[in-house]
Amino acid sequence: MTEPMGQPAPMERPEHWDRVEEFARTVAIAPGATIRPADREGVKSVEGRALAGLAAVTSAETQSARLEVLGTLGEGGMGIVRLGRQVALGREVAIKELTDARRGDQESVVKLLQEAWLAGSLEHPNIVPVYDIELRGAGEPRIVMKRIQGAPWSELINDPEAVEERFGETDLLAWNLQVLMAVANALRFAHDRGIVHLDVKPSNVMLGAFGEVYLVDWGLGMSLEVDAGGRFPHVGENTEIIGTPAYLAPEMLSGDGLQLTPRTDVYLLGSVLCEILTGKPPHRGGSLMAILYQAATERPELPESLPEEVRAVCLRATELDPEDRYPDADSFRAAVRDFLQHRGSIALADEAERRLGELRAMIAAGPGEDIRGHWDAVHRVYTEVRFGCRQALAAWEGNDAAKRVLREGIVTMVEHVLAFGAASTAATVLSELDDPPEDLERRVDEALAREAGEAARIRKLERMGDDMDLSIGRRTRLFVLGVLGLMWTAWPILVARYGSEPQMQDRFVAPALFLFVTAGLGWYARETMSKTLVNRRLFAVIVTLLAGQVVLGAITLSHGLDLLGHTRFLFFWWGASAVYTTLLVESRLWPSASAQWAGLAVTFVQPMWTVYAIAFASAAFVVNIMIIWWPGNIRGTYDGDARLR
Helix, strand or coil: CCCCCCCCCHHHCCCCHHHHHHHHHHCCCCCCCCECCCCCCCHHHHHHHHHHHHHHHCCHHHHCCCEEEEEEEEECCCEEEEEEEECCCCEEEEEEEECCCCCCCHHHHHHHHHHHHHHHCCCCCCECCEEEEEECCCCCEEEEEECCCEEEHHHCCCCHHHHHHHHCCCCHHHHHHHHHHHHHHHHHHHHHCCEECCCCCHHHEEEECCCCEEECCCCCCEECCCCCCCCCCEHHHCCCCCECCCCCCHHHHCCCHHHCCHHHHHHHHHHHHHHHHHCCCCCCCCCHHHHHHHHHHCCCCCCCCCCHHHHHHHHHHCCCCHHHCCCCHHHHHHHHHHHHHHHHHHHHHHHHHHHHHHHHHHHHHCCCCCHHHHHHHHHHHHHHHHHHHHHHHHHCCCCHHHHHHHHHHHHHHHHHHHHCCCHHHHHHHHCCCCCCCHHHHHHHHHHHHHHHHHHHHHHHHHHHHHHCCCCCCHHHHHHHHHHHHHHHHHHHHHHHHHCCCCCCCHHHHHHHHHHHHHHHHHHHCHHHHCCCHHHHHHHHHHHHHHHHHHHHHHHHHHCCCCHHHHHHHHHHHHHHHHHHHHHHCCHHHHHHHHHHHHHHHHHHHCHHHHHHHHHHHHHHHHHHHHHHHCCCCCCCCECCCCCEC
């Protein structure tokens, strides 16, 4: 015999596989059709009591006029559902009764009654109400239920256009998950009443015209506890393979009813979730044997592209070992609800990850010629990545994807700004991470140290630049030097015109007087003249110049040098001081230096003009400083040698 596709190797066979194999060979059934047990142990023993109980509360004569049959709504293997009307209430109802082929079969009668009794005991918004049980003339039961004007979920689960048209819902996944949670809510109620459904699938869920959700077809439903009245079938009575192959849980193949628990229904919920996510039920194959083997040995295959949270929910619900599944339908429902609530957060994280890819591509492409535009674009995209992740985490703190994308975005931005030397910006961005990469943190610290050193050097240069800024104290400097310059210009002329014959001691009087005046002016303008290095140097040069004159006078007097010789030494001293000031402070003082050396030349060529040479050199100094330091003429650039040019 050829091995059926999907048949396990001998060492892989589940314990009950021989029985499943025999079943698959002898039964022809579609993967989406329900496998119903041929018999349940104990059915015969409760048949008489069940029918007797029914006869005690119903009477064909009194019931016949209460219902009108209007048409047929649907038909299955055992029962047929007709459209009817309750005359007394004037409302349309669904009437379920046995098919013509099943009439007179007491076992089918009992199964129909048990389904009705079981569903009728579950009064829940997501379970179709059973209004009544009636007997036809031949003693055959009719189940009167609420009529659902809608469609089975199986017709809509993969049809977004139909869902939008009927219910105005544009998010098919969210709508399907809402329906699934309603089904789980019905199962939660049933499990609390000790009932398991065992045939949860989209075709057994009816959707009303106004979005009502009903879990129907409780024909495989069983009680977890023995019902003394014989109304509910007990799980222990089942010895058959049951369920729908495309959805069934592994334990439903065992034929051991005691393995059927609320976790079996949880598996079925997971199977329906699989169909919602993939568009197909979890168990698929080329033959019934392959499908059953897959159900017994394999978990559903889910695309990696699905959100991790909902993948985890589906995989946990469909664990092969019932102990590894969600403990109950409510836990499953809560997990689905959490995913729905997190979907917005997940979508934000997905969009942030897409923008992160754009950011990386933008950085890899480089700034090109438009550096400013590149920086603006990079900053804008990074801000969008960061904002998206923050919003995602605000909606759901446990969004690991958002945390990962935010971390990667921060690291990417830090590395980018580090490459451009923006250490402070890199440190600010990196500070958002509680546990930054050690290597990146070290690189940022090193860059900060370099930046701090560079900042210190720049501050030093700025201080030096301020020290050499000729615009600071300009007015005070002009006033002090102007006063001294006018005194130096007027003194020799006044002495020559009104004074007596020069005396040897005159070489002390004038410089001492000028030194006294300079000291007074320095005290008066001490705050301004001490503010910058250039002002301090100028004042020091003047004081040194005048003090040097006093010392020079003492030297020339002690050596018996006449006044002309003394004056020549003075011109040399003045010229040297002017050259020093030109080189060290202000290069535009060269006319003053030239005038001093010209005066020295005059003392040799025309000694009689010596007094006028002194006045001319002093006047040249006054004119020179007025021109170069007058408002609007201040200029100069600072270089590393602390000089202004």
